[in-house]
Amino acid sequence: MSSRANDLVNAVQSFWRVSVLALQGRQYDYTTESMGRAVLLLAIPMVLEMVAESIFAVVNIFWVSRLSSEAVAVVGLTEAAMSLIYAFAVGISFAATAFVARRIGENGDTESAAQSAGQVILLSIAVSVGLGLLLCVFAADILRLLGADETIVALGSEYARVMFAGNVTVFLMFVINAILRGAGDAVLAMRALWFSNALNLFLAPCLLFGWGPFPELGVTGAAYATTISRGLGVIYLLWHVTGDHSHVRLRLRLRHLKPVAHEIGLIMVTAWSGIAQMLVSTTSAIGLFSIAALSGTTALAGCTVALRVVQFVLMPALGLANAGATMVGQNLGAENPDRAAEAVRIALRYNVIFLGIVGTLIFVFATPISAIFTNDPMVLHESTLALRIVTIALPFYAAGMCFEAAFNGAGDTWTPARLNFICFWILQVPLAWVLAVSFKMGSLGVYASVPISFSVLALWSAFLFSRGKWKEYEI
Numbered sequence: 001m002s003s004r005a006n007d008l009v010n011a012v013q014s015f016w017r018v019s020v021l022a023l024q025g026r027q028y029d030y031t032t033e034s035m036g037r038a039v040l041l042l043a044i045p046m047v048l049e050m051v052a053e054s055i056f057a058v059v060n061i062f063w064v065s066r067l068s069s070e071a072v073a074v075v076g077l078t079e080a081a082m083s084l085i086y087a088f089a090v091g092i093s094f095a096a097t098a099f100v101a102r103r104i105g106e107n108g109d110t111e112s113a114a115q116s117a118g119q120v121i122l123l124s125i126a127v128s129v130g131l132g133l134l135l136c137v138f139a140a141d142i143l144r145l146l147g148a149d150e151t152i153v154a155l156g157s158e159y160a161r162v163m164f165a166g167n168v169t170v171f172l173m174f175v176i177n178a179i180l181r182g183a184g185d186a187v188l189a190m191r192a193l194w195f196s197n198a199l200n201l202f203l204a205p206c207l208l209f210g211w212g213p214f215p216e217l218g219v220t221g222a223a224y225a226t227t228i229s230r231g232l233g234v235i236y237l238l239w240h241v242t243g244d245h246s247h248v249r250l251r252l253r254l255r256h257l258k259p260v261a262h263e264i265g266l267i268m269v270t271a272w273s274g275i276a277q278m279l280v281s282t283t284s285a286i287g288l289f290s291i292a293a294l295s296g297t298t299a300l301a302g303c304t305v306a307l308r309v310v311q312f313v314l315m316p317a318l319g320l321a322n323a324g325a326t327m328v329g330q331n332l333g334a335e336n337p338d339r340a341a342e343a344v345r346i347a348l349r350y351n352v353i354f355l356g357i358v359g360t361l362i363f364v365f366a367t368p369i370s371a372i373f374t375n376d377p378m379v380l381h382e383s384t385l386a387l388r389i390v391t392i393a394l395p396f397y398a399a400g401m402c403f404e405a406a407f408n409g410a411g412d413t414w415t416p417a418r419l420n421f422i423c424f425w426i427l428q429v430p431l432a433w434v435l436a437v438s439f440k441m442g443s444l445g446v447y448a449s450v451p452i453s454f455s456v457l458a459l460w461s462a463f464l465f466s467r468g469k470w471k472e473y474e475i
Contacts, residue, residue, distance in 0.1 A: 019044050025187035027249055030327055031105055031334040039323050039346045045190040046181060047319035052193035054315040056200060060222045063204045071219040074156030077146045078163055078223075081135065082170075083282045088127055089171045091275030091413075093178035095267050096120040098411040100182030100250065101326050102475055105333020110183075110250055117179045118256030119263045121172070123271065128171040135164035159223045166227030172234045176241065181326050183250040188240055196233030200225050270413050270475060277404075277417040284424035291432045292446045299443035302382025305373045306447075310390055313358050314397070320351045321401045325409030328470075332410055337471035344406040344465070351398040359394035362387055386447050393451035396458040403461035411475035419461055428453035 018037055022044040030038045064071045096117065103113035135142065139160040143153050173196070177189035203214075203225035210216025217224060241252045285307070292303040324347030331340035362369060370383035404416040428449050435445025464470075 015040070023187060023190075025185070025191075028184065029108075030184050030330050031336060031339070035339070035342055035346055038327065039343055039350070042181075042184065042186055042326055043320045043323035043347065043350065045186040046322045047316045049177065049186065049190040049193050050315035050319040050322075052190065052197050054312050055197050056226065058312075059197070059200055059204055060226060063208050064219055064222050067208065067219055070152055070155055073148070073152050074143075074159050074219050075222065077143055077148055077152070078156065078160045080146055080286075081142050081160065082163060082167075084279075085128075085131060085135075085164075085167045085170055086174075087278035087282055088131065088275050089124070089167075089174040090278050091273075092120065092124055092127070092171070092267075092271040093174045094274035094277070094408045094413050095270040095411075096175050096178035097182040097322070097325055098270060098329050098409055098413075098475060099267060100179050101184075101329025101409060102333040102411065104183050104249070105330035113183060114250050114252055114256045115260070116263065116267070117250060118252060118258075119260055119267055120175055120179065120271075121252075122257060122259060123264055123267060124171040124175045125168060128168040132164050132167045135167075136161050139164060155219065159220045162220060162223035162227060166223070166231070169227055169230035169234055173230050173237070176234065176237045179250065180237075180241070180248065181322055182329060183248070184326065184330065185248045185250070186323075186326075188237065188248055192233045192237045195236055196229045199232055200229035203229060266475065270411050273413040273417045274408065277408075277413060277420055280417065280420040280424055284420075284429055287425075287429040288432055288446055288449070291429070291436050292443050294436065295443040295446075298376075298378045298382055299446075301374065301376070301379045302370075302386050303443065303446065305370055305379065305383040306386035306390060308373065309362065309369060309387060310394075313355070313362070313394075314401075317351050317355050317398055317401060320347050320354065321405035323347055324402050325405040328406050328409030329411075332471065332473075337468075340406075340410075340471070341465075341468075344402055347405075348399055348402040351402050352395050355394040355398040359391040362391045362394075366391075382443065385444070389444075389447040390450045393454035396451065396454040400454060400458040400461050403458070403465045406465060407461075407470050410470040410473045412470050412473040415464060415470070416461075419457060419464075423453050423457040423460070427456060 018040045022041045028038065028041055030042065033041070060075060061072065064075050099116040099120065100113045103116055104110065106112070140153050140157045143156055143160060148156065173192070177192065180186065180189040204222055205211060206214040207217050207221030207225050208219070209221075215221075238252075240248055241250060244251075289300065289303060293300045324344045327343030327347070328340040331337070331343065366384040366387040367380065370380050370387065374380055374383065400419075404419065407413070407415045431452060432446045432449035435441045435448055436443065437445075439445060441448070
């Protein structure tokens with residue numbers, strides 16, 4: 001066997017050994033563990049966690065599509081409204097990871113980390129209850145605002161209310177998992193989401209169609225299935241982080257849930273800019289869809305199919321970026337900024353290779369991939385075109401994702417918020433409009449704006465990362 005073949009075999013065997021260790025849930029010191037091994041130990045369960053998160057929406061759409069096109073519309077419109085909740089939950093989770101990772105890195109200070117975790121959970125409950133009440137009251141009006149006719153409103157109002165009322169499970173799942181990632185306990189976060197997914201796979205068809213002893217609830221059954229599954233996942237997480245039977249590093253006690261105004265204020269500053277960061281990304285995507293819609297229903301449908309495919313492959317990449325964020329927070333806490341920077345570079349290298357390979361495969365097989373979601377020849381053509389153009393940007397997005405995660409891990413959530421606003425709202429959306437309308441490129445102009453804006457995001461974030469001011473950020 002040649003030397004190169006031996007090296008490849010050894011690399012595969014080494015990766016397999018690390019993968020097995022990563023999924024066992026052991027405790028590691030990520031401020032001293034060898035760099036490549038540390039990133040993989042964190043990244044493997046985080047990638048699997050993000051895959052599980054992406055499956056939730058796919059499962060619900062799969063079963064709901066068996067009911068009617070109106071039921072699918074209900075789920076789609078409610079998910080658009082839920083994006084507001086996701087923005088708040090993910091924004092607060094950025095703060096959770098940053099604060100907990102920093103405290104853990106400061107001489108393994110688990111008491112301070114638990115205190116920060118308790119305050120984040122309190123803030124999450126308060127925000128989710130406020131949002132839930134507001135959205136529940138105006139559920140029907142929100143569906144109308146999003147373009148639903150009265151048939152859809154009548155069918156979907158209860159579905160929307162259940163989803164909005166149960167949003168506390170979304171918040172707590174996102175935030176507790178972020179706390180665990182910050183503490184280096186990524187395996188438990190992964191297990192909780194796979195546990196919830198397994199429950200949802202079972203409950204969704206049972207509650208939609210009334211299988212066995214379950215009531216037939218139609219499309220509303222999907223909302224109950226999702227909420228119950230996430231709720232039981234949250235209980236599973238709390239059982240581990242509050243009990244002495246578990247091996248997690250961070251232990252929550254009732255004293256940690258006593259409000260501390262000063263700390264909640266600090267968390268809110270970091271969380272608010274994280275929320276702004278997510279809102280910018282969400283609203284800019286809506287802007288692109290609106291411009292694509294100017295080219296007709298076919299263009300909009302093709303754009304929708306392409307977006308779902310890209311979102312699915314980006315979730316594992318987000319797991320790799322999150323691994324870098326945890327390493328940044330813990331190593332800055334340990335006053336080792338150079339090690340934090342090296343962790344980001346390793347995560348970036350893995351992510352660019354991963355999305356580069358995936359992007360190439362999608363580019364080559366864009367037509368058969370699109371055919372999974374549509375059999376309309378015109379939509380198929382449009383989706384294929386969209387995928388081939390957008391996937392050009394995936395390596396750039398992989399880089400930008402890792403740099404932004406590094407800023408978030410350091411607690412500097414304002415830098416990614418500003419980057420997103422400039423690259424997406426100041427550049428991407430206006431550019432899409434100019435190319436599509438002024439230059440009469442139609443939907444092609446919308447697709448072309450994506451790799452251009454992502455390239456700018458990657459290069460600009462790389463420049464800011466290289467300046468190193470994030471290493472001095474205090475939280």
